[in-house]
Amino acid sequence: MRCLSCRKWSPYVICRSCHEQLLVPTVSTRKVGSLDVVSLFRYRNIEPFLLSKYTPAGYRLYRYFGRRHIAPFLEAFAEGLDAPARIIAVDEQPVGGYSHTALLARYGAVPGLRPLHGVLRAQNRVRYAGRSLRFRLENPRDFRYSGPSGIDAVLLDDIVTTGATLAEAHRLLRDNGVNVLFALTLADAR
Ligand SMILES: [Zn+2]
Numbered sequence: 001m002r003c004l005s006c007r008k009w010s011p012y013v014i015c016r017s018c019h020e021q022l023l024v025p026t027v028s029t030r031k032v033g034s035l036d037v038v039s040l041f042r043y044r045n046i047e048p049f050l051l052s053k054y055t056p057a058g059y060r061l062y063r064y065f066g067r068r069h070i071a072p073f074l075e076a077f078a079e080g081l082d083a084p085a086r087i088i089a090v091d092e093q094p095v096g097g098y099s100h101t102a103l104l105a106r107y108g109a110v111p112g113l114r115p116l117h118g119v120l121r122a123q124n125r126v127r128y129a130g131r132s133l134r135f136r137l138e139n140p141r142d143f144r145y146s147g148p149s150g151i152d153a154v155l156l157d158d159i160v161t162t163g164a165t166l167a168e169a170h171r172l173l174r175d176n177g178v179n180v181l182f183a184l185t186l187a188d189a190r
Pocket of ligand 1: 003004005006007008014015016017018019
């Protein structure tokens with residue numbers, strides 16, 4: 001196949017040289033309420049890749065990001081954990097054939113962490129892309145949580161923009177007895 005970045009022939013969806021030289025994480029942290037949100041990339045640095053998320057290449061690309069970026073980050077994080085924790089992905093609703101967040105969450109299965117699939121679902125399917133914070137606040141996702149209480153969890157999403165979605169998910173999980181350690185996203189689009 002061709003590398004999705006440089007178009008050279010490669011056995012991988014992103015060739016080795018683009019992986020090592022171009023797709024270097026620029027890990028950053030911001031606060032959303034009391035929640036720490038860690039993002040592995042700046043949105044603008046990987047925008048062309050993320051825009052392909054609803055195409056067939058998007059599936060392979062999300063697998064790349066999961067395997068090569070989400071997994072190593074969570075593996076390093078989990079080494080410091082005293083007790084096992086879970087990964088809770090935001091809204092594993094399939095869009096365009098698969099769920100982007102569920103796919104990323106699969107790569108959270110590292111020693112000390114285990115994904116808890118499909119427990120945080122949005123009732124409101126309104127699209128947020130390009131919408132203001134005010135619109136987002138006036139149209140909450142209206143999440144439902146169906147998982148266990150009394151657990152530690154890492155909240156996972158692919159993109160954080162205003163943080164309204166993560167803040168809403170965080171409140172609901174907290175109200176359900178889930179101790180959210182932090183939120184991890186692939187890209188910060190602020
Ligand atoms: Zn390349």
